[in-house]
Amino acid sequence: MLKKNKIDIRSLSLEQLKEQLVANGEQGFRAKQIYEWLWQKSCTDFEQMSNLSKNLRDKLSQTYTINAVKIDKSQHSADKTIKSTFRLVDNHLIEGVLIPTPERMTACVSSQVGCSLTCKFCATGYMERKRNLHADEIYDQVVLIARQAEESYQQALSNIVYMGMGEPLLNYANVLRSIERITSPDGLNMASKRITVSTAGIAKMIKKLGDDQVKFNLALSLHAANDEKRNEIMPINEQNSLKALSEALKYYFAKTKNPVTYEYIVFHHFNDELSDAKELAKFCKHVPCKVNIIEYNPIAFADFQNAEGDKIEQFAEYLRSQGVITNVRRSRGKDIDAACGQLAVKEKEAQETVNT
Incomplete structure (x- = not known):
């Protein structure tokens, strides 16, 4: 309250x-x-x-x-992923995830209550954007998830990804202030290189990251290197074409010298052909980069399907043959709707929030 x-x-x-x-x-x-x-x-x-x-x-x-964020409830996946619903001081709910692997402990945090970008494959995109999170609310998610890592797995948090609910670059000032508090010696003192901010692609804000010479990592949710296809699944592309994004990324790299990560979901019979891989390899020539191929995680609102395993491997192998560093990422926390693209406060929870 x-x-x-x-x-x-x-x-x-x-x-x-x-x-x-x-x-x-x-x-x-x-x-x-x-x-x-x-x-x-x-x-x-x-x-x-x-x-x-x-x-x-x-x-x-x-x-x-002190408007502290509190854990409303947590769910534990069979693969040890922990998804938490956080309650904010005004009773809005957001979600964050602890992703444990043998190599690292990663916190996936949200930057907005809901999202305004309406990406067709993402559950959060079907929610209304209520408001931006304040810097301290983002910071609190990191602190609470870090405690879960210590308590559940006796390991310190090693990485943070701004890949939860919302578009971080539409909450630019608060996201950067939260990172300043997380990385500062008089804050949590975490290394900037252990933080990744993921964007759906807002060209002018990518340029601003360059002007601010940020030290953290930048990831672009690409999912198609073809304007027609990208427009279909990511309406943001209509105002931020691949040409505009490539120019912004070149500017960003010239200012920061930071390579970029492209996130690419390979959808069945949509963007999984060799021609799609060739378009992606061509786009990868703009700036030093790597590609993370991400498994698609089905949501109730959309009827996309994950590409077949052999198609994904062929896709990845083609990129590697073109000199593109390529990783195939397996989803974690899918059984509790904690995987990439699945974060969304359920209708019942949202109604409870309204009625509180």
């Missing part, structure tokens, strides 16, 4: 917090102590900030609020 007339303390920069404390008769260095509690120790209760006086803790709780 939202606390009226209280300031969300995590929306403030360190300098803003310091100014407010000093204006209220407190010593400026207290801001750094509070910031450490908020962003290094992930504290969500002023009372636990033990190196602050009781008087200051009381003042903080009267003036500020």
Whole structure:
């Protein structure tokens, strides 16, 4: 429940917090102590900030609020994937996933409540976009999933992918601020190279990533290297053609020197022919890149099917023959609707949210 007339303390920069404390008769260095509690120790209760006086803790709780995200429920897959439904302070629900493999522990986090892009193969695309997530709400997902990794598998979180609900580049400022808090030495201190932001392809924002010289990895959900086919499954392509995307990616690479990952779902009888692989290989020549071929995960709203196994292997082998680094990714968490493209708050849950 939202606390009226209280300031969300995590929306403030360190300098803003310091100014407010000093204006209220407190010593400026207290801001750094509070910031450490908020962003290094992930504290969500002023009372636990033990190196602050009781008087200051009381003042903080009267003036500020910490809008902590909470786990509403979690589901465990047979393959050890954990999907969590998170409840936000305004009672909206989002989903995030812990993906454990022998090599890494990956958190898949959401950036919006719902999505506005209507990609035809993605469950989230059939939801209405309610709002963008704040930076602290994205950060909280990482913290909560990291705790699940420690508690369930006694391993630290190693990677973060912004591949959950929503389009990260349509929530640009909050996504970048969340990454700044996650990677900062006075935050979670995670290496930027362990973070990947995935976009459906918004050319001007890809260029902005270049201008901001970001250090994290960029992935583009491509799924077709042909405008006609991509328009059919991803309406965003109508305003962001492959030509516009290729120009944006060249600009991005020139500014950052970061190679790009292309995500490509091979759909049965849609984009699984040799001609499709040739188009993709040609697109891969624009900037240094690799391709992740992703297994399609069926959803109730669409009748796409995954390509046959031998077709996927032939597709991958052709790309490799053209010098394209290609990985075939197997889906995880499919039995609990936690796999790529399956995240969507179910209708019953959404109704409960509205009625809360």
